[in-house]
Amino acid sequence: MEQIFVPRVLPVKEYFAPGHRGCQGCGPALAFRHMLKALGPRTILANATGCSEIISSPYPLTSWRIPWIHVAFENAAAVASGIESAYKVMMRKGKIPQERVNFVGMAGDGGTGDIGLQALSGALERGHDMIYVCYDNEAYMNTGIQRSGLTPFGASTTTSPAGKISKGQPTWKKDMPAIAAAHHIPYVATACASYPLDLYEKFAKAAKIEGPKYIHILAPCPTGWRCGSDETVEIGRAAVESGIFNLFEITNGKKTLSLKVPERRPVADYFKPQGRFRHLKEDDIAYIQKKVDEDYELLLSEVE
């Protein structure tokens, strides 16, 4: 990536207000801030239950400087579908002025890949003009760090605890971007809270594309990942630089890498600062490293 002086590139205006109740160093909060800078004020957000909603909307306060609604845990995609349809027909009937509005549905990894998967699939299949955002902190953080289908192999959570006969999460991370892409939507992208410019550009691009868009953001969570609150950005970078989480886009079926890592760091670098992986032994890490290498090779073979 080129060296850019960030404050002059990103809009100064904040749409996710300071004063929210996220933990110090909250990766998702960082991502929301840059996401909304890209989407701007003509954006309506349907937010699932989860950290994002709980840190931002204790009645009578709100952190959202755009129209925002929270309904339930598993239905952000459906709520956003309803909003988009309402706007479409009201514009068609001349009840409100014609304009381009960003309709966004957003949930965590649990609200997206587990309990909300059906609603998401329905919305993507129906072709609504909306952006669906999964901010992935790799567990149900809001309810106390329980495992989700997107918790990575080996991570210790409160419901996949490492123990005498357990190495933590026993399953590999569910591949949500691939599931979204299987709906043959015009745009799928991954992003990471630690790469604000890349994230910004992807949202700015998505806002211009008609139809369903899916953006999957890896967002480190110091509380759940058991790391320092000052390590969020560095850990996100290590995830990308090790290739355990990759930044790419699928535009009209064409997959491209957003960031080619010249020399991947070992996953051990990524695991080291995180308490959730502390119990892993060398051979466990080697086992994971092998899978990461294979997946990365596969990814390289898929990109054009």
Add this chain to the structure above:
Amino acid sequence: MGKLTGIEVSIACSEAVTLCDVDVIAAYPITPQTHIVEHLSEQVAEGHLDAEYIKVESEHSAMSCCVGSSAAGARTFTSTCSQGLALMHEIVMIASGLRLPIVMAVATRTLSAPLSIWGDQSDVMSERDSGWITIFAENGQEVFDLTVQSFRIAEDERVLFPVMLCLDGFHLSHVIEPIELESKEDVQAWLPPYKAKYRLDPDNVLSMGAFAMPDYFSEIKKQQNEALRGTLPVIKEVFKDFGDRFGRYYEPVTRYQTEEAETIIVMAGAFAGTARLAVDTMRAAGKKVGLVTIKVFRPFPFEEITEALAGAKTAVVIDRALSVAGPGGPMASEIRSALYHEQKKPAVVSMVGGLSGRDVFQEQFIELVERAEACVASGKIPQYEMFGVRE
């Protein structure tokens, strides 16, 4: 004066929705609601109704779409029943809590298990605490009229609550009746376009659906409760206004032959039609029997019900829903509790039957009245009885 047309009741309901120029429909098919959503799909496909029809993948998403659509300011309709209503239950409650004027037609059907597609009122009874205005239609004309009135009620700024319009599955949804259909001009002149007071709008930024800590929750719930209770006068006003315009008047509680009645049958929905015939037969035989039908079930019309029943000795409440191992049929329990502190009140006999499509015939209503009167005379009133069931 509308045009008298022989039409299936489900189709009449869809016609009413079309005349109301609904903006968004989100629905998922389930028997016996299917004809409503099929006909609406057709209306949209043929260009008779300019709406977005969201073909959702489940009822949970249907109600979620409706919440999003209504929050965005669009006139919104859905329809379901039974398992579908149970599946959307979580969001049904939220629609009321967010004060969204969604209209939902429920072609009432029983709940599994055993699985059964046939009609009774167990599905809506399971939603009675969800904060929706709940209205029961008795015949096809009422379905048509009440569909139109539901939008006017829901969208009134003094109301802003969703409305559940219940029509008995099959016994109403699938019968063909002569119905006076009003014209588009007349309906639209009576029902103004919906202009949301609060909506998701980039020009007027607001947050909806914030969470409440214990220091706010109870106050918010109290407001919701008082607001829903306070809708009854508006509902009556809308009923009166509709009557003045179209000549058909509605009331939250309808009385039939209740003057000096010693025994009154109390019920809601289509089977009341048969009960009315039974009342005529009994009256002709010199028995002082009347009928009270509950049209508006939520908000619960306390005054209207206590007044209507005050003079009777026996009220036999017929529920097409069983509160399994509970204190009686759901409607009977509520009426019994509503009357508890009244000085002048009848004994309430709870009779549960007509479950899952089982008919209740005229003679059965007469037997039920006799049985109830015998219970009261003997002083041994059961908590509830199931009738029309093989031993």
